[in-house]
Amino acid sequence: MHSEILIIGAGASGLFCALQAAWTGHRVLLLEHEKTPAQKLNITGKGRCNVTNNCDVQTVIANIPRNASFLYSALNRFTPQDTIDFFESLGIELKTERGNRVFPKSDNAHDISGALINAAKQAGVKIRHADVKRLIIENGKVKGVVCEKESVFADSVVIATGGLSYPKTGSTGDGYKFARQAGHTVTELGGSLVGVRLYGSECAEAMGLSLKNCGLKLCDNESEKIIYSEQGEMLFTHYGMSGPLVLSASAHMTDIYKGKYTFIINLKPALDDKKLDERILRDFSEAKNRDFSNSLGRLLPKAVIPIVIRRSGIAPETKVNQITKQQRETLVSVIHNLEFEVKELCDVSEAIVTRGGVSVKEISPSSMQSKLVDGLYFIGEVLDVDGYTGGFNLQIAFSTAYACAQSL
Numbered sequence: 001m002h003s004e005i006l007i008i009g010a011g012a013s014g015l016f017c018a019l020q021a022a023w024t025g026h027r028v029l030l031l032e033h034e035k036t037p038a039q040k041l042n043i044t045g046k047g048r049c050n051v052t053n054n055c056d057v058q059t060v061i062a063n064i065p066r067n068a069s070f071l072y073s074a075l076n077r078f079t080p081q082d083t084i085d086f087f088e089s090l091g092i093e094l095k096t097e098r099g100n101r102v103f104p105k106s107d108n109a110h111d112i113s114g115a116l117i118n119a120a121k122q123a124g125v126k127i128r129h130a131d132v133k134r135l136i137i138e139n140g141k142v143k144g145v146v147c148e149k150e151s152v153f154a155d156s157v158v159i160a161t162g163g164l165s166y167p168k169t170g171s172t173g174d175g176y177k178f179a180r181q182a183g184h185t186v187t188e189l190g191g192s193l194v195g196v197r198l199y200g201s202e203c204a205e206a207m208g209l210s211l212k213n214c215g216l217k218l219c220d221n222e223s224e225k226i227i228y229s230e231q232g233e234m235l236f237t238h239y240g241m242s243g244p245l246v247l248s249a250s251a252h253m254t255d256i257y258k259g260k261y262t263f264i265i266n267l268k269p270a271l272d273d274k275k276l277d278e279r280i281l282r283d284f285s286e287a288k289n290r291d292f293s294n295s296l297g298r299l300l301p302k303a304v305i306p307i308v309i310r311r312s313g314i315a316p317e318t319k320v321n322q323i324t325k326q327q328r329e330t331l332v333s334v335i336h337n338l339e340f341e342v343k344e345l346c347d348v349s350e351a352i353v354t355r356g357g358v359s360v361k362e363i364s365p366s367s368m369q370s371k372l373v374d375g376l377y378f379i380g381e382v383l384d385v386d387g388y389t390g391g392f393n394l395q396i397a398f399s400t401a402y403a404c405a406q407s408l
Helices: 012-023 042-046 057-062 070-079 080-089 109-122 174-181 244-250 273-283 304-312 325-336 390-405
Strands: 003-007 026-034 094-097 102-106 125-127 132-138 141-145 149-161 188-191 197-198 212-222 225-236 240-242 261-266 338-345 353-355 377-379
Touching: 003 012, 003 141, 003 174, 012 026, 012 109, 012 390, 026 149, 042 109, 057 070, 070 102, 070 390, 080 094, 080 102, 094 304, 102 109, 109 125, 125 132, 132 174, 149 174, 197 244, 225 244, 240 244, 240 338, 244 304, 273 325, 304 325, 304 338
Parallel strands: 003 026, 003 149, 026 125, 149 377
Antiparallel strands: 094 102, 132 141, 141 149, 188 353, 197 240, 197 338, 212 225, 212 261, 225 240, 261 338
16 A cells, blocks of 8 residues: 555644645545544643644743754744634634633534544545554665554655653554664653652642642752742642642653752742731731631631641741741741652653653754655654643644645
């Protein structure tokens, strides 16, 4: 069997590339080893699908912690606005939420995947269920692939197999195997945008508590520098912390060992030390004979109060009218600088995206073609690029897929 373009992987980048290639007149065969396409796309954004971020290219670049410059060309050729226009042209109504995150108005990821699959089929893309075992490479050129039951030949082969995250959706790391077979370097693989395990049991005490407007800093104790600082949402879990702020912070952590990283949480970022002290004094003055343990309910979420009391060093049964100015200063410092020591990242199988992948030094940034094997392309998460949470990773998928499709 022979096809002009063969794409391995019917996820976001594979489907989009197939559609764009078909629209330019190519005969496209899309192979997917799962029975249904776009399984990971259907669970992104908690099933709502954060398709992109409504921002300019520079903002996307600023939200890609590794190898961002490699994506300049692709992002400028297919921008976040192009993504919005594309899905609206398929009849999908979109909306922009906090943080410029773009979702379908229906809040249903299946609308996005369904529109992509239908458009691809209407454009003549053939989608087949097949398990690719290896590439066929002769004299420095890719000729096709060997599947479980047959060989499929093609003029060009595009690897769009995703990473290692959420393996139940089909992201089993096959693309790295194909890349190595072709002589490519695959950088160290791990999870990015993933929950973080912390030492101690205090987070488990507050498990389920979601902080809506807090500050989070990630301190690298080795360099004594704050390497990530942002305000937003986070969540206490039985193992440590998760939520948007923590997921983004996780993208900055490498080679973790005991004592290397510390999370510093600001429970009241809108109040400086002076205003917070005034607020505490006001609360104390309204019930001067109240025990300290019962005095913070209006200021802080209930689940975090025992942790703050413990860290402050003030005895819980102390009457609030007996608390000294110095003790209040310590309390203010604890509320503004609640520290937790990082133990490790959660497993890559739980991560939103994979950190690491096919080295971008060996890929043409304008076409996504391999510099080592003629006719071989890599797009999406299989590449060594990943962004923060907020729609940036899907934008990378669409932009790299578009650059590839235009150069096939």
